[in-house]
Each structure stands twice: as structure tokens, then as C-alpha cells.
Amino acid sequence: GGDSQSKQEVNQVTQSLCFAVQAELTEYYRLLAVLESQRTNYTADDAANYLNLRKLYLWVQEPLERMKWLAVITDSVSSLKGGAICSAINTYVLNGSPATKQFINRILKEVSVPILSMIKTWMLEGEINDPFKEFFVETDPMVGDDKLWTEKYRLNYIMIPAFLSNGLANKILQTGKAVNFIRRCCMEQDWMLDMSQ
Numbered sequence: 001g002g003d004s005q006s007k008q009e010v011n012q013v014t015q016s017l018c019f020a021v022q023a024e025l026t027e028y029y030r031l032l033a034v035l036e037s038q039r040t041n042y043t044a045d046d047a048a049n050y051l052n053l054r055k056l057y058l059w060v061q062e063p064l065e066r067m068k069w070l071a072v073i074t075d076s077v078s079s080l081k082g083g084a085i086c087s088a089i090n091t092y093v094l095n096g097s098p099a100t101k102q103f104i105n106r107i108l109k110e111v112s113v114p115i116l117s118m119i120k121t122w123m124l125e126g127e128i129n130d131p132f133k134e135f136f137v138e139t140d141p142m143v144g145d146d147k148l149w150t151e152k153y154r155l156n157y158i159m160i161p162a163f164l165s166n167g168l169a170n171k172i173l174q175t176g177k178a179v180n181f182i183r184r185c186c187m188e189q190d191w192m193l194d195m196s197q
Contacts, residue, residue, distance in 0.1 A: 011081045011132035012114035020110040021070055028063050035059060066103050069096070073107065082134025086112050086161035108163075115161055119172055126180030136160040137173050145184055153177050 010018075035056065073092065077085045089108045093101060118135045121127055128139050136159040143152040153173060160169045 011134050013082050013085045013111055013134050014077075016111045016113055017074070017077065017085060017107070020107050021074065023110075024066060024070055024107075028067060031059070031063055062099060065096070065100060069100060069104060070107075073104070081132065083115055083136050083159035083161040086115060086163070090162040112161065112163075122176035123172060123179065126176055126178075126183050128176075134159065136164075136169055137176060148181060148185060149177060153180070 069092065073089055076092075077088045080088055086108065089104065089111060092104050093108065095101070095104070115135065118128070118130060118137075121129060122135075122137055128135060128137060133156075136156050138154055138156045140152055140154075145152075153176070155166075155169055155173055157166065160166060164172075
């Protein structure tokens with residue numbers, strides 16, 4: 001039905017965010033299980049390990065802070081996709097304690113994987129595999145190879161992740177265009193940039 005179709009339409013960056021959130025929730029549930037086992041395994045002879053309110057507060061303070069930030073992040077990106085999600089998460093990197101910054105950077109790194117993969121494929125192979133229109137390089141399939149250099153590819157500035165400058169995004173655009181031009185217009189189908197050097 002409708003649910004399976006909507007699941008198929010979840011874009012790659014949103015999927016990466018879901019995986020990152022799931023990993024954080026799994027860690028949180030693991031902590032809750034540890035706390036529950038301490039509560040249920042308590043005996044009178046084990047007073048030193050008793051889970052009092054002070055210990056509970058110390059154990060859950062940082063995990064609850066992470067859960068708060070997960071809620072903030074997921075709310076802020078609910079209507080976004082692709083590079084725009086990366087940009088929204090990037091705005092939170094400067095907030096909070098060093099542990100919070102590290103946590104948000106970890107989420108951002110995970111969420112950026114699909115965009116970085118698209119950049120690599122574009123720059124090395126001159127190809128765009130972007131079924132959900134998440135990448136900041138857009139292609140116009142109606143434009144023929146005769147106008148490949150001038151009209152076929154352009155930047156979608158909304159999708160440029162905030163950790164890339166517009167200048168760097170433009171260099172990525174130009175590099176991929178050059179590779180694409182060599183492969184398509186110069187009939188060098190087997191040509192690929194050698195990254196081993």
C-alpha cells in the first residue's frame with residue numbers, strides 16, 4: 001500500500017539520519033537496561049552500588065542531553081532533504097558543551113555520507129546518481145551534449161551543504177563537468193581519474 005511506497009521515497013540523506021538516530025537510541029536503551037539491572041539486582045549487602053538519585057542523575061545527564069539534541073535536529077530537518085539537511089545540522093555544531101559538539105559532528109558525519117559519495121562519483125566518473133534530487137549539482141536531461149558545458153549542469157545553491165563554500169561547490173561542478181565532457185563528448189568511455197597517485 002501507501003506505506004511501502006512512501007518508505008521507498010525516503011531520500012538517502014534522510015535515511016542516513018534515521019540510521020544515526022537509531023544507533024543513538026540503541027545506546028540509550030542499552031543504558032536504560034543497565035540502570036534497570038542495577039535497580040533489580042540490588043541487595044542489602046550491596047549498598048555501595050545502590051542506584052540512588054544522585055548516581056542516576058550523573059548517569060543520565062549526558063544521554064538526556066543527546067536525546068534533546070536529537071529531537072531538535074529531527075524537528076529542524078523534517079521538511080528538508082539532501083544537502084539542506086546537512087546545512088541545518090551544521091548550524092548546531094557550535095552549540096553546547098564539547099561532548100555535545102562531538103555528538104552533533106558524529107551525526108553530521110553520518111548524514112553527509114551520501115552527499116560525499118555523490119561528490120566522489122561526480123568528480124571521478126562525471127556521473128550523477130541522484131534519484132531524489134538531493135545533490136547540489138543539477139542536470140537538465142532535456143539539454144543535449146552540444147550544450148553540455150554551458151547549460152546541462154548547474155548548481156542548486158539550496159542543496160550545497162554549509163560545510164562547503166559556494167566557491168568549492170563551483171569547483172566540484174566544473175571538475176565533474178570536465179570528466180563528463182571527456183567521457184561523453186570525446187568518446188573516452190573507459191577514462192577514469194586515477195586516485196592511486
